[in-house]
Amino acid sequence: MTALAPDPTFYPTPAEAMRAPPERFAYVAALHTGTGINKPDFIAVVDVDPKSENFGRIVHRVELDQVGDELHHFGWNACSSMLCPYGDPTTERRHLIVPGLRSSNVYVLDTKPDPRRPRLVKKIPGEKITRVTGYSRLHTVHCGPDAIYVSALGGRGDGGPGGVLLLDHRTFEPLGRFEIERGPQYLAYDFWWHLAEDTMVTSEWTVPKYYENGLDLEALTKGLYGNKLHFWDLRRRKHVQAIELGKDERMVLELRPLHDPTKPMGFVNVVVNVSNLSSSVWLWYKEDGRWGAQKVIEVEAVPVERDLLPDALRPFGVVPPLVTDINLSLDDRYLYVSCWGTGELRCYDVSNPFEPKLRSVAKLGGILHRSPHPSGRPLTGGPQMVEVSRDGKRVYVTNSLYSSWDPIFYPEGLRGWLVLLRSDNGDLSVVRDFLVDFGEAKAHQVRLEGGDSSSDSFCYPSP
Amino acid sequence: MIAEGFIGWTVVTLGIVHGVNPSSGWLLGVYRALISKSLRELALSISLLSLGHMLSSVLSLALSAPASHLRWWTVVTAAAALTYGAWRLLRPSHPYLGLKRGRHELLCVGLLLGMVHGSTLSLAPLISAWCSRFGGGLAVLTSALTFTVIHSFVAGLTMMVAGLLVYRVLGLGALRRIWVNYNLIWSVTLIVIASYVILSVTLM
Numbered sequence: 001m002t003a004l005a006p007d008p009t010f011y012p013t014p015a016e017a018m019r020a021p022p023e024r025f026a027y028v029a030a031l032h033t034g035t036g037i038n039k040p041d042f043i044a045v046v047d048v049d050p051k052s053e054n055f056g057r058i059v060h061r062v063e064l065d066q067v068g069d070e071l072h073h074f075g076w077n078a079c080s081s082m083l084c085p086y087g088d089p090t091t092e093r094r095h096l097i098v099p100g101l102r103s104s105n106v107y108v109l110d111t112k113p114d115p116r117r118p119r120l121v122k123k124i125p126g127e128k129i130t131r132v133t134g135y136s137r138l139h140t141v142h143c144g145p146d147a148i149y150v151s152a153l154g155g156r157g158d159g160g161p162g163g164v165l166l167l168d169h170r171t172f173e174p175l176g177r178f179e180i181e182r183g184p185q186y187l188a189y190d191f192w193w194h195l196a197e198d199t200m201v202t203s204e205w206t207v208p209k210y211y212e213n214g215l216d217l218e219a220l221t222k223g224l225y226g227n228k229l230h231f232w233d234l235r236r237r238k239h240v241q242a243i244e245l246g247k248d249e250r251m252v253l254e255l256r257p258l259h260d261p262t263k264p265m266g267f268v269n270v271v272v273n274v275s276n277l278s279s280s281v282w283l284w285y286k287e288d289g290r291w292g293a294q295k296v297i298e299v300e301a302v303p304v305e306r307d308l309l310p311d312a313l314r315p316f317g318v319v320p321p322l323v324t325d326i327n328l329s330l331d332d333r334y335l336y337v338s339c340w341g342t343g344e345l346r347c348y349d350v351s352n353p354f355e356p357k358l359r360s361v362a363k364l365g366g367i368l369h370r371s372p373h374p375s376g377r378p379l380t381g382g383p384q385m386v387e388v389s390r391d392g393k394r395v396y397v398t399n400s401l402y403s404s405w406d407p408i409f410y411p412e413g414l415r416g417w418l419v420l421l422r423s424d425n426g427d428l429s430v431v432r433d434f435l436v437d438f439g440e441a442k443a444h445q446v447r448l449e450g451g452d453s454s455s456d457s458f459c460y461p462s463p
Numbered sequence: 464m465i466a467e468g469f470i471g472w473t474v475v476t477l478g479i480v481h482g483v484n485p486s487s488g489w490l491l492g493v494y495r496a497l498i499s500k501s502l503r504e505l506a507l508s509i510s511l512l513s514l515g516h517m518l519s520s521v522l523s524l525a526l527s528a529p530a531s532h533l534r535w536w537t538v539v540t541a542a543a544a545l546t547y548g549a550w551r552l553l554r555p556s557h558p559y560l561g562l563k564r565g566r567h568e569l570l571c572v573g574l575l576l577g578m579v580h581g582s583t584l585s586l587a588p589l590i591s592a593w594c595s596r597f598g599g600g601l602a603v604l605t606s607a608l609t610f611t612v613i614h615s616f617v618a619g620l621t622m623m624v625a626g627l628l629v630y631r632v633l634g635l636g637a638l639r640r641i642w643v644n645y646n647l648i649w650s651v652t653l654i655v656i657a658s659y660v661i662l663s664v665t666l667m
Contacts, residue, residue: 006638088557089642
């Protein structure tokens with residue numbers, strides 16, 4: 001586990017990471033939870049090497065050892081942050097830390113010696129996680145310079161507070177909760193950080209009792225879904241500041257800080273504005289020692305005939321864009337925005353983060369567009385989780401949001417897929433001969449061999 | 464019986480080995496220089512961190528000198544060094560000390576880094592052995608202090624050279640090649656020194 005020299009997939013700066021060799025494998029969280037199939041979830045290994053005869057195929061599946069984990073997000077045990085001044089870069093990037101969003105179990109997969117066939121080497125039961133940390137429903141995993149950080153949506157029951165917990169770098173055992181002083185924070189979802197600012201940022205979805213059994217419209221209208229960003233002192237583990245994005249802006253999800261450590265700012269998506277069902281992307285930034293945030297992208301809902309809408313949306317007569325995931329290229333130039341409702345993957349040029357410019361749009365599935373794949377095969381659901389290769393040229397997209405929410409928006413059913421797009425300086429085109437069909441299983445987060453645009457953080461600015 | 468030459472040369476070697484380790488502080492100096500785009504920041508940061516490191520070495524003197532006429536104390540400090548070395552070998556840790564530090568805090572950071580990475584404990588048994596051999600006294604104490612200062616100076620110089628090389632000549636990409644497993648080196652060094660001191664003191 002500890003080598004003599006630094007892991008070759010660690011890079012001190014984003015610019016150097018962009019010159020890394022292209023990924024050969026993609027690891028994809030695949031679920032049977034909520035599909036009616038009584039089988040464990042699995043991590044699928046997809047061959048993404050265009051020179052390989054298996055290009056675009058699932059070449060291996062790592063099955064988990066029980067039914068109903070509900071895989072969602074996952075991450076690496078170690079990454080480029082190990083090259084930070086206090087890190088230990090001889091810790092290898094080899095283990096995938098895979099939490100169950102429903103079970104709170106943590107699975108550890110070893111991608112060495114054969115990255116094509118990872119092995120399940122450890123399971124930490126959810127009960128143990130909750131006993132040690134007081135948290136449940138584990139979500140985002142980030143590799144810190146000192147430990148593995150994991151966000152959790154729930155507390156001991158089906159309420160809050162959610163928060164962040166730490167796992168030991170080597171044993172993967174839970175160390176405890178991150179927060180020493182949590183201030184007003186109660187809801188949790190995603191987290192990331194500005195290492196150069198000693199700052200952690202966290203976002204808000206809601207507590208398990210309002211999301212696990214489907215979208216709770218009453219809770220949504222009552223304002224029980226989150227609308228805040230929280231900023232924390234990463235070293236002192238204290239809450240520093242909360243920013244409310246607006247009374248109607250609900251479900252503040254994916255956090256994408258700029259990779260350049262000299263720029264303390266980042267993007268976050270808001271899934272829905274309850275007054276008009278639009279979605280938005282906000283920029284947070286540091287100014288005169290305080291954090292601020294402003295809306296920089298708004299995607300409006302599209303009116304359509306009611307017959308074309310699923311029951312849940314008929315009263316509104318519109319297709320909400322449902323921006324559920326975003327991803328930022330390593331050079332902080334292009335922001336990819338998934339509109340899961342309408343069926344669009346948008347690319348914005350964010351060279352000036354305060355004024356994003358729409359660069360291109362690719363249509364995939366969706367309630368509105370129902371666009372097939374260029375190969376002619378139909379696509380159920382819409383673009384949801386999006387991941388960008390380190391060189392910024394390939395974009396991977398899957399289509400499932402959450403097991404109990406998918407049927408609300410896509411009642412005709414959803415077959416898991418993984419689609420590849422090329423990005424030619426932000427100009428998106430769907431790759432015709434790459435469409436991975438997961439069958440009855442659903443596909444969620446994608447992680448790329450050696451790291452991707454949302455896995456690594458960097459302490460040093462690009463030259 | 465522990466050899467005088469051994470202590471002298473070990474103290475210098477330890478300075479180099481400690482200074483060259485990126486985690487000992489020079490990388491923090493390079494980081495600060497890169498963020499502020501200033502060579503002056505590099506020199507200032509590394510100087511302050513080295514001073515902190517010197518404090519951690521002086522701490523080892525405080526730990527070893529007062530009871531240095533007692534031979535068993537040498538064994539105790541060596542045993543502590545041995546235990547710490549073994550612990551770091553088995554459980555390598557690297558605490559998050561934060562990057563947003565004022566310049567005035569660097570002295571403390573240097574002190575902490577020196578202690579965490581075993582500088583204090585590696586010197587203590589050597590100094591203790593040295594003092595106990597000559598039965599304590601002011602002259603011995605002075606030479607022990609000299610050892611400590613030499614060690615710190617060598618470590619500081621090494622840090623400055625390493626920091627300058629990476630900042631000005633090699634570039635950050637070099638981190639991927641030159642950063643070896645210093646934790647392993649340090650742990651083994653601690654164990655070897657401590658074992659040698661224990662053996663030479665108890666078998667003399």
